[in-house]
Amino acid sequence: MAQSFANLLEQDQATIAPLYGKVDINFVKGEGSYLFDDKGDKYLDFVAGIAVNGLGHQNAGIKAAIVEQLNHFNHISNLYPNYPQIALGRKLLEITGFDKAFFCNSGTEANEGCIKFARKYFNRKGEAHRQKIVTFINSFHGRTFAALSATGQPSIREGFGSMPGDFVHVPWNDVDALKKEIDGNSCAIMLESLAAEGGVMTLSKEMVEAINSLQKEYGVLVILDEVQAGMGRLGTFLGFEKYGLNPDLVSLAKGIGGGLPLGAVLLRQKIADQLKPGDHGTTFGGNPIACAAGLSVVEQIAQPALLKNVEERSAELRAGLSKLAEKYTSILAVRGEGLILGLALDENLPVGNVITAAREEKLMVLSAKGNVLRMLPPLNVSANEAREAIAKLDAAFAKVSK
Numbered sequence: 001m002a003q004s005f006a007n008l009l010e011q012d013q014a015t016i017a018p019l020y021g022k023v024d025i026n027f028v029k030g031e032g033s034y035l036f037d038d039k040g041d042k043y044l045d046f047v048a049g050i051a052v053n054g055l056g057h058q059n060a061g062i063k064a065a066i067v068e069q070l071n072h073f074n075h076i077s078n079l080y081p082n083y084p085q086i087a088l089g090r091k092l093l094e095i096t097g098f099d100k101a102f103f104c105n106s107g108t109e110a111n112e113g114c115i116k117f118a119r120k121y122f123n124r125k126g127e128a129h130r131q132k133i134v135t136f137i138n139s140f141h142g143r144t145f146a147a148l149s150a151t152g153q154p155s156i157r158e159g160f161g162s163m164p165g166d167f168v169h170v171p172w173n174d175v176d177a178l179k180k181e182i183d184g185n186s187c188a189i190m191l192e193s194l195a196a197e198g199g200v201m202t203l204s205k206e207m208v209e210a211i212n213s214l215q216k217e218y219g220v221l222v223i224l225d226e227v228q229a230g231m232g233r234l235g236t237f238l239g240f241e242k243y244g245l246n247p248d249l250v251s252l253a254k255g256i257g258g259g260l261p262l263g264a265v266l267l268r269q270k271i272a273d274q275l276k277p278g279d280h281g282t283t284f285g286g287n288p289i290a291c292a293a294g295l296s297v298v299e300q301i302a303q304p305a306l307l308k309n310v311e312e313r314s315a316e317l318r319a320g321l322s323k324l325a326e327k328y329t330s331i332l333a334v335r336g337e338g339l340i341l342g343l344a345l346d347e348n349l350p351v352g353n354v355i356t357a358a359r360e361e362k363l364m365v366l367s368a369k370g371n372v373l374r375m376l377p378p379l380n381v382s383a384n385e386a387r388e389a390i391a392k393l394d395a396a397f398a399k400v401s402k
């Protein structure tokens with residue numbers, strides 16, 4: 001297939017539905033932490049496919065696993081057990097201590113699964129009235145209807161008419177507001193271990209304690225959306241391990257497939273016990289090629305050296321970002337954990353201006369809600385690359401601060 005079009009962005013706009021604000025670059029190759037365009041320009045990729053390419057571009061292990069599975073079959077359906085799915089499931093359960101895995105294709109679909117399993121659990125236990133799911137303002141759980149209803153950002157829900165009911169949103173880290181909404185009739189509390197899209201917001205200790213005690217007191221289920229913060233991004237295999245939460249259901253996607261579409265739900269046995277064939281399903285979920293790639297990803301991410309790299313690079317990047325915050329008054333705060341890092345910016349400096357200036361310096365970064373600059377480098381980013389990113393950001397801020 002031809003790698004290049006004249007007027008690429010124009011061609012895109014003439015062809016693809018207008019749902020994204022795109023940048024006019026024709027990337028033709030990725031290697032490690034870098035992307036290359038058709039002019040031969042080299043960009044340091046701190047977007048990583050929006051937290052998908054945790055092991056960078058062209059990871060040898062992922063490539064070999066995909067090729068190996070292509071020599072067997074691409075797809076056989078969920079009517080038959082298959083080795084890649086079971087091998088990935090076993091590895092995930094072994095690492096996380098969960099009891100069962102369900103595979104799907106994306107983050108929103110993993111969250112739909114969590115929501116359906118939580119409601120079915122209470123329904124089968126004879127408590128069908130327990131439907132209410134409390135989530136957080138600033139949360140992002142996906143674009144399909146139930147995940148959209150769970151998402152606490154009104155702008156993302158606007159214009160789509162009525163939403164699936166019994167979702168309530170409370171402010172992030174507002175313990176009193178959460179306590180007011182939860183009782184013995186509630187179904188679940190659903191949250192990200194770090195609200196990434198919603199502004200790179202970390203969880204307070206008080207909120208973690210409140211969630212743990214509400215879970216014990218009322219038997220309310222805890223659903224952890226680890227789509228962005230899981231798979232090593234916070235320096236632990238799953239993000240919630242950092243905070244001491246004890247979820248009943250976990251959703252995974254993004255980083256787990258090594259660039260192929262793959263999502264997963266991890267379940268406790270008590271929930272799996274209430275599910276039956278036909279309750280839920282998907283044609284492509286757990287596709288053997290995606291699962292083969294996923295097994296390679298999971299094996300590599302679970303390595304202590306990789307998780308240590310996340311912590312070390314995170315500390316270096318945070319130190320570098322803090323220096324920039326001292327130098328440029330438009331940076332109000334350094335946010336985040338692990339390798340989901342952010343800079344909250346003064347409203348007089350739109351984050352888009354910094355993203356453009358960084359791109360001119362050949363550094364790819366992205367935004368988060370609330371005028372926040374977000375960085376999602378690959379988990380195996382090197383110390384040199386981290387230094388390079390800070391130098392490029394410094395140059396970008398110098399340009400926009402004039």
Ligand SMILES: Cc1ncc(COP(=O)(O)O)c(C=O)c1O
Nearest residue numbers: 106107108140141142227228253
């Ligand atoms: C925390 C979180 N949940 C869910 C989703 C939705 O995932 P997907 O786009 O794969 O449906 C995202 C995507 O950004 C996310 O960050």
